[in-house]
Amino acid sequence: MARIKGGEAEKFAEKIAAPPTEKKTQKPKESRKLQWLLAFFTVFIALGVAFMMLSSFMVEETEPTPITSHLIEFYGRECPHCARMVPVVSQVEAELNVSFSKLEVWHNSGNNRIFERYFETLSKACGGELGVPTFYNMRTGKAICGEAPKEEIMSLAKG
Numbered sequence: 001m002a003r004i005k006g007g008e009a010e011k012f013a014e015k016i017a018a019p020p021t022e023k024k025t026q027k028p029k030e031s032r033k034l035q036w037l038l039a040f041f042t043v044f045i046a047l048g049v050a051f052m053m054l055s056s057f058m059v060e061e062t063e064p065t066p067i068t069s070h071l072i073e074f075y076g077r078e079c080p081h082c083a084r085m086v087p088v089v090s091q092v093e094a095e096l097n098v099s100f101s102k103l104e105v106w107h108n109s110g111n112n113r114i115f116e117r118y119f120e121t122l123s124k125a126c127g128g129e130l131g132v133p134t135f136y137n138m139r140t141g142k143a144i145c146g147e148a149p150k151e152e153i154m155s156l157a158k159g
Contacts, residue, residue: 064110067101071157074115074122074134076106081147082133089135092153100157105132118143 073089075082093099103111115122115130122134126145135144140159144152 062108062110064108064114065101065103067103067114069099069101070138071098071100072136072138073100073102074105074111074132074136075102076132077104078106079132085133085147085153088148088150088153091150092157096154096157098157100135 073085075085089100103114105112105115115134118136119130121141122130122136122143122145125143126134131145133146135148135153135156137143137156137159140156142156142159144156
């Protein structure tokens with residue numbers, strides 16, 4: 001058995017009884033500056049991306065598309081229902097030898113004002129609100145809101 005000398009025993013007992021201390025390491029100032037710089041650029045890039053996404057949905061202050069027909073199709077550029085109606089409308093136009101004035105209302109403020117001008121008539125077809133796609137016959141005052149079969153669009157076009 002090993003013997004501990006008098007003064008060493010007290011030091012050993014103090015080490016055992018004392019709680020372990022954490023060593024605090026300070027990061028160099030350059031490292032902290034880099035972390036702040038990285039955080040700043042991350043936030044800056046995130047805000048830039050958010051702005052770009054929001055600006056793609058903003059309404060452009062533009063002149064309305066000229067209405068060249070008594071048949072109007074109100075649509076939104078990113079609207080999937082509107083995209084599915086493109087071939088249907090093309091078929092109706094070809095078969096009846098008519099044309100629809102196509103007014104994009106999500107990004108064109110002028111077209112949106114026209115859309116809102118017909119609120120009373122169009123909202124009845126859309127369940128009390130305006131929605132796209134909406135097809136409107138100015139001669140008969142009838143409208144169809146949403147995706148519709150070719151026959152229904154033909155009936156609207158014929159009047």
